[in-house]
Amino acid sequence: MHEYSIVGALLEQCEQYASDNNATRISEVVIKIGVLSGVEPALLATAFDTFKLEGRAKEAVLTIEHQAIVLSCQQCNTTSEVAERTVICPQCHSFDTRIVAGEEMLLMQLALESD
Incomplete structure (x- = not known):
């Protein structure tokens, strides 16, 4: 389960x-997980709750935003969000596409507090 190593790196960065x-x-950690990232959001949330018990993030809330697949078509020059796991342009049905979003996992926001 690679979610544990991902959470370890995430907490280290935080x-x-x-x-x-x-x-x-650290009161809140907001991340964005792409559909094609290979990360299972539920497992990541469980790993976060397990590993946050030490350090500044021990009371942090994890918020997960889901990133759909966004394709850029080289044939019809459109950019489209697709609901399915596909690389086919929904406009012209070409396979000549490039994924511009949906493969990433990003730290979007971090809520920090001081005494």
Whole structure:
């Protein structure tokens, strides 16, 4: 389950931001997970709750935003959000597309507090 290593790296990054900003607590972590990222949101949330027990994030709330697949078609020059796991342009049905969103996992926001 690679979600544990992802959460470890995420919490490390959050702790570094908190340290850099002289924060004593992390109250919220907001991440965006793409449909094609290979990360299972439910497992990631469980791993977060398991590993946050130490450090500044021990009371942090994890908010997960889901990123749909966004394709850019090289044939008809459109950008489309697709509901299914596909790389076919919904406008012209071409396979000549490029994924511009939906594969990533990003730290979007971090709520820090100081005493």
